[in-house]
Amino acid sequence: MPVIGFRIPDFESLYGAPVDRDRLLEELPMLGGDLDRVSGDEVHIEYFPDRPDLVSVEGIARAMRSFLGDERGLHHYELAAPEGTLEVDAGVGPVRPFILACHVRGLEPMDDADIKRLMDLQEKLAFGIGRRRSRVAIGIHDARDTAPPYRYHTVDGDHRFVPLAETKETTVRKLLAENPKGKAYAHLLPKDGPFPVITDKDGHLLSFPPVINGAHTALRAGTTDLLIDLTGPDLPTLRTTMAILAAAFLDRGATLTPVSCVYPDDAAFGASAGKTLVEPDMEPYRGTLSVKETERVLGLGLDRMDIIHALERLGHSATPCGKDPDEVHVLSPAWRADLLHEWDYIEDVAKGHGYRDVEGTLPKEPAFGSTHPAEKRARLVRTSLIGLGYLETTSLTITSEKALFDRFDLPRPEGDEAPVRVVNPVTEDQTVMRTWMLPSLFGILEANRHRDYPQSLFEVGQVVDPSGHNGWHVAAVRADARAGFTQVKGVAEALLRDLGVKATVAEDDHPAFVPGRVARWQVDGTTVGRCGEVHPRILERSELRVPVVALEFDLDRLLPVQTVEPVQQQA
Structure with missing residues (x-):
């Protein structure tokens, strides 16, 4: 499970107020994790991998604002109007078809610690929800030396570029055979190509997904503007990952400007063929929850308003259905990747109600099991x-x-x-x-x-x-x-x-x-x-x-x- 480390002063700046340290350490595991260690003002907590939105201090602070504070219910974020385009070539369809991109502007000038924290978030998301980059690869670029229109297309194995952390050109084929990142992720690409790349208006290679970025847009201290790209074979997973990243940057006070990704009219792109995708999309998920099913699973005697209040502590917006007294309508954050079934909402009800308030009981009669x-x-x-x-x-x-x-x-x-x-x-x-x-x-x-x-x-x-x-x-x-x-x-x-x-x-x-x-x-x-x-x-x-x-x-x-x-x- 991912271990997330953060400093309490940084947490408090994102939380928006000073926090009682003892209460914070007591309540953090209630979201679904275990305290790993505490050293001074450094806290390390291990969260379950079904909550990728909690692999950063921004995500933890956002969740705790609902869980502990007065900011109950759904968090709302504003995005800037789309700016710039990214043309998707048909050639990437059979290789790695989907891409999303956005600009992040107005961050506080980043220092080395900020860059390290951002790289840690990138790697944890790519490893977890990204399934070691097979589902999602994330590129984060210093936007000072690049500009749209961008292009997502393919090249052959002889294409030359300067990889991240290198100073000399190499070919795509040589990088896959010799570079540690190339050898680690070569299996995600066709052996003999073609290979996907992202380039800018001047032809600079920004990224060779899912392997490595180019040196041209390497992050440097002092930057305030970033370009984010996500690539992979599964569009819904890309969208959720983009929402997780977007919320983290917005919590830091940045402005997010989507890049319009223009897809060709080709069957390889499924329902996205011929469309323009503008992400991130922070629109909430819609779901319903049965009061009777919640009681059947939890057995806590909660009425509809108890359920609504519990869901609001977990960052949902919930309202009673006027026609059906058994039904609760739920709006959930776009960054929640774990909401697949009604029972996932019921789990949040249990967390919001408080596991400490659930009394354990022993069976009244002994039972003996056997191997089926x-x-x-x-x-x-x-x-x-x-x-x-x-x-x-x-x-x-x-x-x-x-x-x-x-x-x-x-x-x-x-x-x-x-x-x-x-x-x-x-x-x-x-x-x-x-x-x-x-x-x-x-x-x-x-x-x-x-x-x-x-x-x-x-x-x-x-x-x-x-x-x-x-x-x-x-x-x-x-x-x-x-x-x-x-x-x-x-x-x-x-x-x-x-x-x-x-x-x-x-x-x-x-x-x-x-x-x-x-x-x-x-x-x-x-x-x-x-x-x-x-x-x-x-x-x-x-x-x-x-x-x-x-x-x-x-x-x-x-x-x-x-x-x-x-x-x-x-x-």
Whole structure:
């Protein structure tokens, strides 16, 4: 979890008043964190990663103004009119399609400590909500030596520029191979290009996202004006990150001037094609909360006004619904990245009410637990595959149709066969529930293609069929120069033997696998899984440079839980 350090005098200047030190240290963890250490007027607190708006002293002070002070409810910010443009070229669409930008003006002249604090915020956001720059990369530039119009476009590997903290030109290709930042983030870009860059009206290279900025706009002491750029594949995440940064700068008294990002009319940009995006957008999120559901979850006996007051302590604006006495309308800050479900609002109600006021109770009767048969089955599978040299992974059950079907040349099912769809998805890569698990493992292989081989991975987890029923699968992949069908068939046979299952094998056909090198496994005439060599075109699409073999079994068909006896726990 991120540890945020700040000085109490700086906190008080942002808070707007002196604070009682003891009360501050007592209340800070109530927002969702743990005090790490206190040294003099230096406070270090560890916050949960679901609150990226709290990874800066500005965000903490803003939250505490609502939680402790009189500034309850939604914070409102004013932005300047848009100024300047940034042209987005169609070539960045397949590489890193989205960009947002804004100018920050009127800061107090920055010293080295201010620059260090800003870089710390940049890195924490890029690491957390930005998923190590795969979702969001942040560029912060000294705006004194640059001006719009800006351009977001691509270059080849021979393009030359002077990277940040360097004095000599280098090529993009050489930087990716030799520079520490280049080697750390090269896997986020196509191996052979093209590569995205941001340039200004004079052609100066400002940034090579998501890797490194150019030296031309390096931050220097004394600057009062900045240019901020955010790039990534997921526009909603960029917008939330921009709102977090914007609120931090506005709390410092700066003026924010959006840059109009002009997108081409190209399908690669989705709903943004042909549009002009003006960010940050500080408009609040709208949500609703049920009084009955809040009571069911918390059991605190709170009425509607109690809930409204609790939400206002957490920086929301809440009003009763005139027509429905069970409903509360909520307006939430644009920088809150964690509000995905009604229960997230209920969690804020608990915080606003005060965890100290929640009395704990002990169960009236003793209860004895036991291992669920499905978990015992999963342990058997894990033991077998770990013994075969595979490393267990865990991934999300939420994915996208592109990852589930398009990547493997499978038609997208429609009607009753379509996957369960997420209502109001937060990101474009989390729109449906997965129906099989190999795509999840392939995503992990893609993210680790810069690591050494061989890589042997497996996962035991849930999938969701089109009817909404959850089922258990196991999938495994091995990326290795010597990987072949005989090898993966041997792994499947060993797994079945360890589970005590007798199955027959027959030739199969599947678009994701090499014809003639894929087999299906059957138990009593029912197909329970398949294994084989992944087709080279799939590997090329994922930029995997070694052969990959894979297997996947439906555990509910392979070994029904009714056949697995639970392990009784000792009282």
